[in-house]
Amino acid sequence: MIKSRKDLHEYLEADKAQLGRPYHLFKKWLIQAEDYHLRLFMVTLRYFEYYSNKKRHLWDYIPYLYYYRKFYRLQQKTGLYIRPNTVGAGFCPLHPGFVRIGHYVRIGKNCTILPMVLIGKKHPGPCTITIGDNCYIGTGVTILGPLTIGNNVTIAAGAVVTTDVPDNAVVAGVPAKIVKMKS
Numbered sequence: 405m406i407k408s409r410k411d412l413h414e415y416l417e418a419d420k421a422q423l424g425r426p427y428h429l430f431k432k433w434l435i436q437a438e439d440y441h442l443r444l445f446m447v448t449l450r451y452f453e454y455y456s457n458k459k460r461h462l463w464d465y466i467p468y469l470y471y472y473r474k475f476y477r478l479q480q481k482t483g484l485y486i487r488p489n490t491v492g493a494g495f496c497p498l499h500p501g502f503v504r505i506g507h508y509v510r511i512g513k514n515c516t517i518l519p520m521v522l523i524g525k526k527h528p529g530p531c532t533i534t535i536g537d538n539c540y541i542g543t544g545v546t547i548l549g550p551l552t553i554g555n556n557v558t559i560a561a562g563a564v565v566t567t568d569v570p571d572n573a574v575v576a577g578v579p580a581k582i583v584k585m586k587s
Contacts, residue, residue: 405457405489412454418493419446422514442497445478453488483519491515492537512537512555523547526566536571556586 406412423443452475455468479485482500487507494514497503501519505511508531509523521541525531526548533549535541535557542561547553553569560576560583569575572586 406450406453407457409454412450415450415453415493416447418513419450419495422494422496422516441478441482441500442484445482445484445497446495448475448478449486449488449491456488508549509533509535511535512539515539515541517541518543518545518561520544521547523549525549558586 406415420443423439423446448471451467452471455464455471458464460468475488482497484497484500484503486503486505487509490505490507490509491511492513492515495511496514496516497518498516499519503517503519503521505523506525508525510533512535514537515535516539518541520543522545523533523535524547531550533547533551533553535547535553536555538556539553540558541547542559542563544562545559545565546563547559547565551565551568553559553565554571554573556572557569558574559565559569559580560574562578563576563580564578565575565580567579569580569582574583574586575581576583
């Protein structure tokens with residue numbers, strides 16, 4: 405959770421390192437490349453989290469409202485519906501496309517996620533879904549909680565995860581089963 409300027413800069417540097425692609429101005433102005441919009445989305449998300457968590461004074465409402473509006477417009481443009489304060493530093497959506505992460509989800513550091521991912525509840529009511537650090541979530545994955553996914557987990561494309569997953573596992577299938585353990 406981002407609570408200070410120092411935390412904000414640490415999160416921004418981790419996100420920049422995880423995306424790993426160089427930023428070019430001509431991509432912004434000439435071709436409107438998808439990685440530009442993803443980078444803009446992540447920066448806007450981090451600033452929105454910072455101004456949401458910060459104890460607000462009267463002069464803090466202007467940037468808060470600016471990032472609030474910009475964040476929700478970028479959600480519609482990219483298809484990434486990610487609630488603030490749910491993803492850790494170094495979170496990397498590789499492509500724009502439908503990704504739905506609710507407020508009851510906690511994702512660790514350096515996680516990579518592809519499009520068409522739904523992280524939701526099995527049943528109405530309170531629920532917590534926890535995803536560990538360094539996870540890779542493939543295209544078309546559905547994660548239905550409450551559950552816990554460990555660190556260094558790879559979830560194959562199209563999997564439906566409904567049970568807990570231990571650390572260092574590779575899961576696939578409907579419903580997802582452990583295919584192998586990483587050494």
